[in-house]
Amino acid sequence: MITEIAFWILALVVVSAALAVVLLRDIFRAALLLVLCFFTIAGIYITLNADFLAAVQVLIYVGAIGILLIFAVMLTRDIQQGNPFNRINGPALLLAFLIMVTIISVVAVTDWPVIAEVPQQGVGVPVDESTTGYIAEALFNKEGGFVLPFEIASVLLLAALIGAVVLVRRKDEE
Amino acid sequence: MSLGIEHYLILSAILFSIGLYGALAKRNAVAILMCIEIMLNAVNIAMVAFSRYLVPGVVVLTGHVFAIFIMTVAAAEAVVGLAIIIAIYRSRQSVDVEQMDLMKW
Numbered sequence: 001m002i003t004e005i006a007f008w009i010l011a012l013v014v015v016s017a018a019l020a021v022v023l024l025r026d027i028f029r030a031a032l033l034l035v036l037c038f039f040t041i042a043g044i045y046i047t048l049n050a051d052f053l054a055a056v057q058v059l060i061y062v063g064a065i066g067i068l069l070i071f072a073v074m075l076t077r078d079i080q081q082g083n084p085f086n087r088i089n090g091p092a093l094l095l096a097f098l099i100m101v102t103i104i105s106v107v108a109v110t111d112w113p114v115i116a117e118v119p120q121q122g123v124g125v126p127v128d129e130s131t132t133g134y135i136a137e138a139l140f141n142k143e144g145g146f147v148l149p150f151e152i153a154s155v156l157l158l159a160a161l162i163g164a165v166v167l168v169r170r171k172d173e174e
Numbered sequence: 175m176s177l178g179i180e181h182y183l184i185l186s187a188i189l190f191s192i193g194l195y196g197a198l199a200k201r202n203a204v205a206i207l208m209c210i211e212i213m214l215n216a217v218n219i220a221m222v223a224f225s226r227y228l229v230p231g232v233v234v235l236t237g238h239v240f241a242i243f244i245m246t247v248a249a250a251e252a253v254v255g256l257a258i259i260i261a262i263y264r265s266r267q268s269v270d271v272e273q274m275d276l277m278k279w
Binding site for chain 2: 003004007011014015018019021022027030031034037038041044045047048049050052053056057060061064065068069071072073075076083084085086087088089092093095096097099100103104107108112114115116117118119120123124125126127131134135138139146149153156157159160161163164167168170
């Protein structure tokens, strides 16, 4: 019962925050509301028994990406007044609305299958337990798990790090 | 009315559409990046909802692992995207995507 009340409140907050991000005239307030949106999504993860993901959401999105976006807004703020829409505002609204209606109607008519037992060894956790240790098991188990994607992700992060440094370096410092 | 997978999937669809609308209709490149982050978060909600409701009473962790990888890629994408925006801002004094026509032939 508490989970349901929490879900409805969180859903209301997350949708209004996301709408405000798109509709607000002031891009700095939009960035702050985006941080609120990320934080609320962490709450939604908690209603889904995803405690580790909620912590990761707060650390990565609220802590890192939110601050990064606010930095970018502040660095580029003075040159553009407000947060205007472009020329395809009407068609974009229509397209987004059509896609939303399509997805919602498909979700509503589909009979979502429920299976009786976990299809693969070592990836199931009872809902009343913490998922943190089990996520490590699922990532690095004896059958290989997700070890290769994990290593590729670390290479990707290194490439993003070097790429960002190269892109924002001033050319005259060479 | 108890919560089911439909609630989360519809929430995810609404968030995704809001993000899509913003990504298509905004002129500020930083605002477009913010809307892309909303879309990625919407997909993550769908992933976690599937992993919670596929087997009753059990959380199947594959969806969580996928969500972690999506967060990793989203962080890399945000970093490189903002670096590109700041580089363009330095050379053209603008973050308006309607004026970014360097590669237009």
